[in-house]
Amino acid sequence: MSAVKGVSEFTSQSCDNQLCPCLLSACVSPRISFGAPFPEPTVTGSFGRFISEVKPQHLSPLLLQRSKRMVLDSIGVGLIGTTTEVFQLALQHCQVRSKVLNSVYGCKGTRLSPTLAAFVNGVATHSMDFDDTWHPATHPSGAVLPAVLALSDMMPASNKPTGLDLLLAFNVGIEIQGRLMRFSNEAHNIPKRFHPPTVVGTMGSAAACARLLSLDDSQCSHALAIAASLSGAPMANAATQSKPLHIGNAARLGLEAALLASRGLEASALVLDDTPGVAGFSAFYEDYAPQSIAMPNENSKFLLEEQDMAFKRFPAHLGMHWIADAAASINKALVGAGLGSISPDQVEEILIRVPKSKYINRPFPESEHEARHSFQFNACTALLYGEVTVQSFTPVSINHPELLALLNCVRVEHPHDNPANFNLMYGEVQVTLRGGDILTARCDTFYGHWRNPLTNESLRRKFRSNATTVLPSEQVEGLIEVIEDLDRIEDGTLCVCVCAVFPGSCILHFLICSVLL
Numbered sequence: 001m002s003a004v005k006g007v008s009e010f011t012s013q014s015c016d017n018q019l020c021p022c023l024l025s026a027c028v029s030p031r032i033s034f035g036a037p038f039p040e041p042t043v044t045g046s047f048g049r050f051i052s053e054v055k056p057q058h059l060s061p062l063l064l065q066r067s068k069r070m071v072l073d074s075i076g077v078g079l080i081g082t083t084t085e086v087f088q089l090a091l092q093h094c095q096v097r098s099k100v101l102n103s104v105y106g107c108k109g110t111r112l113s114p115t116l117a118a119f120v121n122g123v124a125t126h127s128m129d130f131d132d133t134w135h136p137a138t139h140p141s142g143a144v145l146p147a148v149l150a151l152s153d154m155m156p157a158s159n160k161p162t163g164l165d166l167l168l169a170f171n172v173g174i175e176i177q178g179r180l181m182r183f184s185n186e187a188h189n190i191p192k193r194f195h196p197p198t199v200v201g202t203m204g205s206a207a208a209c210a211r212l213l214s215l216d217d218s219q220c221s222h223a224l225a226i227a228a229s230l231s232g233a234p235m236a237n238a239a240t241q242s243k244p245l246h247i248g249n250a251a252r253l254g255l256e257a258a259l260l261a262s263r264g265l266e267a268s269a270l271v272l273d274d275t276p277g278v279a280g281f282s283a284f285y286e287d288y289a290p291q292s293i294a295m296p297n298e299n300s301k302f303l304l305e306e307q308d309m310a311f312k313r314f315p316a317h318l319g320m321h322w323i324a325d326a327a328a329s330i331n332k333a334l335v336g337a338g339l340g341s342i343s344p345d346q347v348e349e350i351l352i353r354v355p356k357s358k359y360i361n362r363p364f365p366e367s368e369h370e371a372r373h374s375f376q377f378n379a380c381t382a383l384l385y386g387e388v389t390v391q392s393f394t395p396v397s398i399n400h401p402e403l404l405a406l407l408n409c410v411r412v413e414h415p416h417d418n419p420a421n422f423n424l425m426y427g428e429v430q431v432t433l434r435g436g437d438i439l440t441a442r443c444d445t446f447y448g449h450w451r452n453p454l455t456n457e458s459l460r461r462k463f464r465s466n467a468t469t470v471l472p473s474e475q476v477e478g479l480i481e482v483i484e485d486l487d488r489i490e491d492g493t494l495c496v497c498v499c500a501v502f503p504g505s506c507i508l509h510f511l512i513c514s515v516l517l
Contacts, residue, residue, distance in 0.1 A: 044272040046292035047179075048221030051172055051207045052214075056164045058296040059171060063305050064487050067171050069459055070132055072483045073311050074141040076463035077131050079470050080390070081124035086241045090123040090248065114150040115252045118205075121146035122248035126197075128390075129372045130315035130466070131247070135307065135423045135450065136181035136188045136196070137318075143201030143250035144173035144208045151209050151255055161212060163489030171302060173208030173254075176224075177201060178303035179293055180272075184285035190319065190357045190420040191235055198233035198246045199284045205254020206261075213262050225267030227257035228281060238359045239373035308450040310422070311459060314388040316371075319360050320378040321446040322427030323352055327382035329441035330431055335386065342383050344405035346433050352379050353413045353428040355420035364407055368393040379429055380406040390465075 059067075081087055094116040112120065125131050125142035132141050148169045152161055161169070177200040181187045187196065206227035210220040230253040233246045271280040274290050282288040294300045310318060331341055354361075354375045362374035371377045371393050380403055381388050391397060418425055428442040445451045447458075454462070460480060467476040482489075 041292065042270060042273050043290040043292050044221050044224065044268075044270055045217070046294070047176065047207075047224055047272055048217040048219075050293045050295060051176070051211050051220035051224075052217040053295065054168065054172060054211070056168050058302075059164075059168060059487075060301070060305060063171060063302050064167060066304050066308060067167055067174070068483055068486055069311075069456070070141045070174075070309055071145060071167075071170065071486065072463050072480065073132055073459060074125055074145045075479070075483070076466035077128065077315075078121055078125040078142075078146075080130070080466035081127040081244075083469055084124075084127040086244050087120065087124045087127045089241070090120050090245065094120050114154040115255055117153070118146045118150040118255050119248040119252035121149070122251035123244045126244040126247035128315035128393075129243075129317055129369075130312055133310045133312070133318040133422065134178065134181075135310075135421075136178075136184075137190055137422055138177055138181060138196035138200055139247060140174045140177050140197075140201070140204065140309075141170075142247040143177070143197050143205050143254065144170055146248075146251040147205040147255040148173070148208050148212055150251075151212050151258075155212075163486040165212065167487055169208040169212040171304065172211040173204040174304055175302050176207040177204035179291075180281065182303070183290055184288045186285050186287050188421060188423075190355065190360075190422070192358075193235060194284050195233050195235055195238065195243070195246050197250050199231045201247065201250030202231040202254045202257070203227045205251050206257040207254075209255050209258035210261060213258055215258070215262055219261045221269065222265065222267050223258045223261035225269070225271035226260055226265060227254050228271050229267065230254075230257060232284060235359055239362065239365075239367075239370045241369060243369065308453050310450050311448050311454045311462070313446075313448050313454075313458075313462065315390055315393065316378055316388065317360055317373045318422060319355070319357065319425065319427075320372070320375065320388070321448060322425060322443045323354055323375050323429065324378045324382040324388045324427075325443040325446045326427045326429040326441045327379045328386050328388075329443070330429060330439045331383055331386040333439065333441075341386065342406075342431070344402050344409070346435075347406065347409045347431060348434050349432040350379065350383070350406065350410045351413060351430040351432070352376065352410060353415050353418060353426075353430075355418050355425045356414035357420045361412060363410065363412075364404075365398065368395075368398065371398050375412065375427075376407055376410045377403075379427075380410065383429070383431065 094112050097113075097116065111117070122142055125146065126139060131139050134140050148166060152166060155161070180200045180203060181196065203224050206223040207220065210223040215223065231250075233249070237243055237246070268280060270278075272290055273280060274282070274288075281290070296302055312318065312321065314321075314324070316324075334340065334342060352375055360373045360375055362370050363376050365371040365374040365377050377398070378388055381392050381397070384400075384403055384406060385392075397403070426442055426444045428440070431439045433439070448454050463480065464473070464476055467479065471479070
């Protein structure tokens with residue numbers, strides 16, 4: 001990244017963004033250390049140093065390849081997410097509040113302030129629960145990508161990040177989330193108290209934005225501590241229209257935390273440390289056991305290099321993919337035997353064996369958000385149709401008479417050997433027919449899980465299906481090319497290569513402003 005320019009130089013230039021002075025000074029402030037240095041050694045201090053000092057050369061080819069797949073998938077689910085009711089509600093709310101302009105996914109002529117753009121684009125990403133999932137359980141990309149894109153947009157034209165700078169910041173945000181989650185045994189299981197993206201996602205967003213702002217290690221530590229004060233949302237709002245707000249807030253509040261730190265706001269120097277009598281990060285995870293983070297080297301790699309990401313083939317909670325694949329196997333067997341798909345009048349009982357997790361055990365979902373979080377609904381949909389798709393969650397599909405009849409046949413068991421853990425769980429379906437025949441199928445690892453990742457072609461197919469809901473196909477293909485070459489894009493070249501693909505489109509403006517001018 002080029003040297004940071006002074007505020008006076010930037011404000012004297014013409015600026016399409018029309019940013020207010022407080023945001024301008026925050027995004028171009030020089031690397032100045034505020035206050036006394038952090039005591040050494042501390043866990044919090046080690047995180048600050050990692051964020052500040054990690055370099056593009058630390059990004060291995062494998063890490064770049066995996067993170068670009070995440071960027072592609074996240075933008076795709078964000079684009080289709082703009083078609084949802086919850087996104088429209090969030091956008092209308094933000095348009096009333098916004099007087100400064102930033103780009104919004106796929107919405108031609110619609111721009112918001114940087115933090116509100118990060119918010120609505122985060123909402124879009126999670127509005128259908130179609131975004132990536134990691135282990136321990138969280139949705140890492142949706143909390144980070146909208147924030148770094150909004151921040152890139154607000155930075156002066158003379159100091160836009162390269163594609164590699166953007167990927168470095170993105171990977172820093174992902175890494176911080178993974179490290180924090182791995183310091184707790186509680187975090188390894190499907191959550192019960194806090195929705196993880198509202199905790200580690202906010203801090204990952206702050207870390208990514210602090211890296212993109214080139215803050216020093218002290219400011220980076222403060223950004224994390226400020227983000228901790230802006231974190232947390234209850235699991236009670238899962239399967240409601242408010243759950244997508246969790247990702248939007250993580251992106252927005254992490255960006256705000258980094259901007260506040262860049263202006264000199266301070267917070268606890270020990271927020272990630274184990275301080276007796278004073279809860280820091282342990283307020284979210286009671287068994288939190290802090291560990292310092294080391295710079296990447298041949299003995300210490302990024303977590304994404306060690307474990308890939310899960311990408312969903314249909315828009316629902318990750319746990320639904322095990323049970324849907326098991327049920328689809330039974331449907332396939334019936335069709336293959338020439339018996340056709342299953343009919344409710346043939347079924348005596350449908351037994352599903354899944355982990356015990358209350359918020360995804362919903363016998364009769366009444367909304368699309370509840371259906372996305374229902375073992376029963378997704379099992380019966382896959383039994384009936386052989387697959388679960390985007391269209392499975394429309395009101396017509398949810399209330400289909402045959403589906404409702406199958407739901408009345410479902411019984412749920414929670415075997416002791418089936419923990420609520422995305423790395424260990426399985427899904428099993430047993431269908432007892434009225435004639436006495438029993439059909440059973442089990443899924444231990446669905447296609448799309450990190451142990452069985454989507455191929456590049458499958459991921460592109462998902463992206464095309466999602467993105468073409470709001471963009472012409474030729475622009476979608478160009479967007480794939482740009483993202484796959486993101487690490488090779490330097491100053492001044494993105495405008496040329498994207499303009500040739502997206503003349504006059506909103507996504508052109510979005511990419512040019514948000515990645516590199």
